[in-house]
Amino acid sequence: MFSAATVSSTPGLSLHLAGPETVDGVQNLKVVATITNIGNEALKLLNDPRGSLDTMPTDTFAIQNDAGKEPDFVGIRVKYVPSVVVATAGDDAFTVLAPGQSVDVEHDRKCRLFVILAPDLM
Numbered sequence: 001m002f003s004a005a006t007v008s009s010t011p012g013l014s015l016h017l018a019g020p021e022t023v024d025g026v027q028n029l030k031v032v033a034t035i036t037n038i039g040n041e042a043l044k045l046l047n048d049p050r051g052s053l054d055t056m057p058t059d060t061f062a063i064q065n066d067a068g069k070e071p072d073f074v075g076i077r078v079k080y081v082p083s084v085v086v087a088t089a090g091d092d093a094f095t096v097l098a099p100g101q102s103v104d105v106e107h108d109r110k111c112r113l114f115v116i117l118a119p120d121l122m
Helices: 082-088 110-117
Strands: 013-018 030-037 043-046 094-097 102-108
Touching: 030 094, 043 082, 094 102
Parallel strands: none
Antiparallel strands: 013 030, 030 102, 043 094
8 A cells, every 4th residue: 555645835935124114314224134043844944145134234125215216325245156155154054944943133224214304405
């Protein structure tokens, strides 16, 4: 007698961005990215400095004012080769999320978002 079992895994991520509705001074502007594993298997995510898991002041988020204009980027550009990092880095180069687990990463966006608060400068 033979029996068959069907096994299915469904990977999935959710990204939620939160920030204050009003800010008293650009120096107080922070955005929190919450990354949640909404799948049913553990995920090993690369901490790429160009992504939301890293706090480097890179051009991580697309930002526009009400007129659809984007501010000039003020920050750093990173030369990053994921294949080299995967081959040579240790576990600290990754974030592992179990099913249902979340991680919050705070981003300081004061330079990038200043023109949204003062759109006449765009």
